[in-house]
Amino acid sequence: MRKDKILITGANGQIGSVLTAQLRENYGHSNVLATDIRMPKEDTGPFELLDVMDAQKWAQLIDQYEITQVYHLVAILSASGEKMPKKTWDINVGSLLSLLEIAQEKKLNKIFFPSSIAVFGSDVPRINTPQNSVLNPTTVYGISKVAGENWANYYFQKYGVDIRSIRYPGIIGYRGLPGGGTTDYAVDIYHQALKSNAFECFLKADATLPMIYMPDAIKATLDLMEAPEEKIKIRTSYSISGMSFSPAEITAEIQKHFPNFVVDYKPDFRQAIAESWPASLDDQAARTDWGWKENYDLASMTKDMFFQLKKKITLTARA
Numbered sequence: 001m002r003k004d005k006i007l008i009t010g011a012n013g014q015i016g017s018v019l020t021a022q023l024r025e026n027y028g029h030s031n032v033l034a035t036d037i038r039m040p041k042e043d044t045g046p047f048e049l050l051d052v053m054d055a056q057k058w059a060q061l062i063d064q065y066e067i068t069q070v071y072h073l074v075a076i077l078s079a080s081g082e083k084m085p086k087k088t089w090d091i092n093v094g095s096l097l098s099l100l101e102i103a104q105e106k107k108l109n110k111i112f113f114p115s116s117i118a119v120f121g122s123d124v125p126r127i128n129t130p131q132n133s134v135l136n137p138t139t140v141y142g143i144s145k146v147a148g149e150n151w152a153n154y155y156f157q158k159y160g161v162d163i164r165s166i167r168y169p170g171i172i173g174y175r176g177l178p179g180g181g182t183t184d185y186a187v188d189i190y191h192q193a194l195k196s197n198a199f200e201c202f203l204k205a206d207a208t209l210p211m212i213y214m215p216d217a218i219k220a221t222l223d224l225m226e227a228p229e230e231k232i233k234i235r236t237s238y239s240i241s242g243m244s245f246s247p248a249e250i251t252a253e254i255q256k257h258f259p260n261f262v263v264d265y266k267p268d269f270r271q272a273i274a275e276s277w278p279a280s281l282d283d284q285a286a287r288t289d290w291g292w293k294e295n296y297d298l299a300s301m302t303k304d305m306f307f308q309l310k311k312k313i314t315l316t317a318r319a
C-alpha cells in the first residue's frame with residue numbers, strides 16, 4: 001500500500017464515483033476521502049460534505065485527514081454553464097484558485113484537475129486538433145477551463161505546485177449519468193436503447209466529437225498522476241482521446257445489437273457548442289510523454305456498455 005492520502009471533490013459524480021472506487025483499490029480504503037456537496041446514495045467509505053466554495057472547510061479537511069493529494073473534479077459543464085455564466089466562472093475557476101493556494105501553503109504532493117476539449121474554439125483545425133492550438137472557446141465552461149489551465153501552469157512555474165491535468169473528451173460510462181454536458185447524449189443513448197429502443201438526439205447526425213470510455217479515462221488519469229515528475233512536460237493540460245464518432249455512427253453501432261433501434265434528431269443550442277469543438281484530437285504529446293494508450297474503440301465500448309448495463313438492470317431487479 002502507498003502512503004499518500006487522497007481527497008476527491010465531486011466524488012458522487014459521473015467520473016468521481018468510478019475514480020473513488022479505483023483509488024480506494026489502489027491506495028487503501030481508509031486513505032481516500034470522498035467529498036461532495038450532497039451525501040452519497042450508498043455508504044462506500046470515508047466521506048465528508050464539502051462545498052468547494054468553502055475554502056476554510058477544505059483546508060480544515062486537508063489538515064484533519066493529513067491529505068497529500070487532491071483530485072478536484074467539481075465543475076459546471078458546457079451546456080449548464082451557458083445558463084449560469086457567472087456561477088460557472090466562480091465555481092470552476094474560484095474553487096481551483098482556492099485549491100492552488102491551499103496546495104502551495106500546505107505543500108501538497110500532487111493535484112489533479114480536469115480540463116476539457118471545450119478549451120478549443122472554431123478557429124482551429126477540427127480534425128486532429130493540435131495540442132498547442134490557439135484557445136478561443138465559445139462557452140463560459142471553455143473559458144473557465146482555459147483560465148484553469150493557465151493558473152495551473154502559473155502555480156507550477158512560480159511555486160512548484162505539482163498540478164497535472166487532462167483535457168477530457170466526452171466520457172461514456174455505465175455507473176453514473178453525466179449532467180449538463182454537450183457530450184451527454186452518448187451515454188443516454190445506451191440507456192434509451194435498452195429501455196425503449198428509441199432515442200431523441202439533441203445533436204445533428206453528423207456532429208462528430210472526440211470521446212473516451214470510462215475505464216480508459218480512469219486509466220489515463222491514474223497513469224498521468226503516477227508518472228515520474230520529469231515525464232510531465234505540459235503543465236497546462238494534455239489532450240487525450242480514445243475515439244471519435246458522430247450520433248449517426250454510434251447509432252449504427254447500437255443497431256448491430258438492437259436492429260430496430262431508431263433515433264430522431266432534434267438539435268438544440270448544444271449543436272452550436274458541438275460545432276465549435278474539435279471532431280478529433282492529436283494526443284501524441286500524452287502518448288509520448290507518459291505512455292497514454294486507449295484500450296477501447298466504438299465497437300468494443302458498445303459491447304461492454306450493453307453487457308454492464310444489462311448486468312446492472314438484472315442486479316437491480318433482484319434487489
Ligand code: AKB
Nearest residue numbers: 077078116181182183
Ligand atoms: C461537456 O460536454 O461539457 C463535457 C466535456 C466535453 O467537457 N463532457
